Amino acid sequence: MTNAEFNEMFRKRTKDFGVRVLKFLSTIPFNTATKIMTYQFGKSGTSVGANFRAFCRGRSKAEKYSKICIVVEEADECVYWIELFEETGFGDKKELKWLATESLEILKVCSKIKSSLAL
Numbered sequence: 001m002t003n004a005e006f007n008e009m010f011r012k013r014t015k016d017f018g019v020r021v022l023k024f025l026s027t028i029p030f031n032t033a034t035k036i037m038t039y040q041f042g043k044s045g046t047s048v049g050a051n052f053r054a055f056c057r058g059r060s061k062a063e064k065y066s067k068i069c070i071v072v073e074e075a076d077e078c079v080y081w082i083e084l085f086e087e088t089g090f091g092d093k094k095e096l097k098w099l100a101t102e103s104l105e106i107l108k109v110c111s112k113i114k115s116s117l118a119l
Helices: 005-026 033-057 061-088 091-117
Strands: none
Touching: 005 033, 005 091, 033 061, 033 091, 061 091
C-alpha cells in the first residue's frame, strides 16, 4: 500500500469515526453532565478526522508533524470521554465498545506516524 492509498483509507476511517461519534451523541439523554460530555466528545471526535485531513495536505514536515500531534491529542481525548461515558453509564454499551476500540487504534496508528516524523 502506498502512502497516498493509506492516507485516503485513513481519511475515510477517521471521518467514519467522527460520524459514529455524532450518531452516538444524538442518542444520549440531555442533562447537565451529558451536556458537557457530548459537547467535548463531539469536538474531539470530529477533530480527529479534520486534522488528519490537514496532516495529509501538510506542505512541510514541520506542518505535518504539527497536525499529527493534534490528531494524537484529540484521539487521546476521545479515549477519555469514552471512559467517562462508560463509567457514568450513559450510552449504548455496544457502540461505546466499538468507539473505544476504534479510538485506541487511531491513537496507536497516529502515534506511530508522529514518532516517525519527530523533528
